[in-house]
Amino acid sequence: MKESPYALERELGMQYYATSTLGIGGTLRTAPEDFIVDEIPLAGKGGTTGPYLICRLTKTNWELQHAVKEIARRLNISHRRIGWAGTKDRNARTTQLISLYKVTPEEIAGFYLKDIILEPVGQSNEQLSLGDLEGNRFDICIRDAGPEDLAGRVAAVCETVSQALPNYFGLQRFGVIRPLTHRIGELILHGDYEQAVVTYVGQAFPHEIDEVRRVRTVFMDTRDPAVALRELPVQMSFERSMLSYLHARPGDYAGALQQLPPKLLSMFVSAFQSYLFNCALSHRLASGQTLTDPVPGDRLIFANGRTDAVTAANLPAVTLHLARGRCTIALFMPGKDEPDAITGNDAIRDILADMQITAEDFRKASTFVRTKFDGAWRPIALRTVVDASVDETTVRLKFTLPPGHYATTVCREYMKADPLRMV
Template identity: 75%
Template sequence: MMESPFDLERELGMQYYATITPGIGGALRTAPEDFIVEEISLEKKDTSGPYLICRLTKSNWELQHAVKEISRRLGVSHRRIGWAGTKDRNARTTQLISLYKVTAEEISALHIKDIALEPVGIANEQLSLGDLAGNRFDIRIRDADPEDLALRVAEVTDTAATALPNYFGLQRFGVVRPLTHRVGELILHGEYELAVATYVGKAFPYEKDDVQRARTAFWESRDPAIALRELPVQMSFERSMLSHLQSRPGDYAGALRQLPPKLLSMFVSAFQSYLFNCALSYRLSEGIGLTEPVPGDHLIFANGRTDTVTQQNIPAVSLHLARGRCNIALFMPGKDDPATVNCNDATRSMLNDLGITSEDFRRASVFVQTKFDGAWRPIAMKTDIQASVEGTCVHLAFSLPPGHYATTVCREYMKTDPIRMV
């Protein structure tokens, strides 16, 4: 186990690496073709229904913006489009989306740069987050440090077959502007003005100068007109919020509701992800391994069964973990009272320090119109990686279950500034 030296990772709770192997450095995503993601879909056999299922392939498109552009071109509400998983922007990604009462002929007439849509079936229900079996990745890390490169790659590959920390990756919190979880925290507190000001007005160094100026102007003045004059037209989410404030001054709750419901819900779920990362790092800081059961641990078995570790069953649990039959999991809190679930002390302490209760999640659930019930997440991920080295280029091919992050795998190899992975 080794600590991350990077402030950004530490701020997002990603404080440790599973390996002590020196990082290979390098860069991800020098081109979209260096980061290929293919969704592994669940089998569905519907023969009728109002939803057209299409295979969406895109490059250099953030999913929410791609959906908004597709809906604009079709002349339908973006709420009529559903998907199973959110994919990376700076990548070439393939996934399924569902479109309510849209025809294959309408899809064939669409022509959008770097977006391809192919009708593949129909369904009775809209695709929802989590309706997938996983994702396949084909990744190239370029310009890696050549010294003992093959040996370092092999050591991390071996560890990945056993256990890596199952952190939520940087893109969960925002790639250029990692503040999604902070907006979620403000929504939980009911501080809607500050939530809007943070989302629209907080500038980050990797943004263009004119964007930074526009954001800062709004942060300092709360005057939407100033920011609207300078924000680029493609920044449609921010502009829609600002336009609402211009027509209805002071209605910050209404401004937040201008965002697509799935994007709005991602703020609160990002905060849940942040809590998970921090709790996992706290566990590792205590010297407890990813596959080392301790009394009180919650277990999730492959067949859906759950159990709790006791002093008496540790030998049996250790055997189950070694054979991949179960996972140790941490609870991501939500509407359920932490006292009624096996919530770990670190998470409970963080909630107390931040002044956030289950009632705050219930209020946010009504505001966002999304269930925030809380969920268990495995603390470890493991995957069999096909790795090869060609000069200073490292090629990785592997699959992950839903909700697991390929960048969390790549960071173990690279151990570099996270901005080089986005």
């Protein structure tokens, strides 16, 4: 195990690597084609009838929320009529299914948008929802890696990846250029809608263009939506929708937040849940516990979603189940439903207590966002078989992950580089 030296990773709770090998460095996403993601749909999803048109969406260098909003605009429908199973990377070439309510194949035939392809593949009686997928296949190139014993270092990490890595939520879960989605979620949980809007619109980050940073800073200082509306680029549609609302209804920050697409609004709170998980997982590793060795008080999650507690009495049987891949140790991401009182969640309880956030705050956020935040168990270990090849200073990685697992969590283990070189 090795501690991350990068402040951004530590700030997001990603404090450790599973391996102590020297990182290969390099850069991800030199071009979108260096990061290819193909969604694996659920077997039997869809059919030949129903009001939802299922389309295969292939996009290059598009953030999903913006792509959906632009698709809706071109088709002259509400973005709320579009559903999807998983949120894919922006700086990548990705393929996934989306559902469109009461849209015909003929309308799709006339659709055109640069770097986006829509292909009808069937109909369904149900909208696609988050989690309606088997997983994702990745084909990733890391370029300009350090050449010294490159094949040996890659092979060593491949061995560890097949056993267990910390199952962190990756940087893109919190925002790539502006990693603050979890902070907006925290503010929503506190009911501080004004500060949530001001932070989302006004918090500037170093890697944004200078003009955008300037406008954000002015808004942060003045909270004048009129000035920001005049000067923010038109493509910053989410910020502009909130500012337009505030300009018409001064002081209604709750209403301004609710101008965002529901799925984006819900992602703020779920990003905070992800942050809590990362912090608790790092706390476990810092305490000397491992990803695969159970201790009494741990919680197990099985493939069917069933959970069970580890006790001194069942420890031998649990160890055997873990070794055979029947279950994995899990941590609870809290929500409006509190978990059983078990040792494995002490770190999360302490963090929530420090932040003065309770289950009632999640219940209020559920009402405000109109999304259930029930809480969920998540495996602490990520494991996959990686097909790796090395060509001079380029490393190619092919692997498959279940839903909700992050390819960048795999890549960071090889690279051990500044996280901004992975986005």
